[in-house]
Amino acid sequence: MRITEIKGTNMELTEAIKQYVEKRLGSLADICAKYSPCDAAVEVGKTSQHHQKGDVFYAEVNLVLPGSNIRATSTKDDLYAAIDEVRDDVKRQLVDRKER
Numbered sequence: 001m002r003i004t005e006i007k008g009t010n011m012e013l014t015e016a017i018k019q020y021v022e023k024r025l026g027s028l029a030d031i032c033a034k035y036s037p038c039d040a041a042v043e044v045g046k047t048s049q050h051h052q053k054g055d056v057f058y059a060e061v062n063l064v065l066p067g068s069n070i071r072a073t074s075t076k077d078d079l080y081a082a083i084d085e086v087r088d089d090v091k092r093q094l095v096d097r098k099e100r
Helices: 015-026 079-099
Strands: 002-009 039-046 057-065 068-076
Touching: 002 015, 015 039, 015 079, 039 079, 057 079, 068 079
Parallel strands: 002 039
Antiparallel strands: 039 057, 057 068
């Protein structure tokens, strides 16, 4: 699997966030091995700048496979939890596709 883009919205995209995304999505490389090419575009950020209390973060992954696309989104109070949930959703969709 190749991560083609990591985009930050309404927040600064730090090196630590990039490494975390690459580490978490890199664990899906074994499942994606049979699909070539397998490109992922990732977007992480805040939903808006106008929340009264706390931040609300989201993560979105668009995975392009031959013949189809897989898309997963998650919104959480913690950015890292949103990334983890998106990874789990993409993994579930890949396993479902693989079993067909």
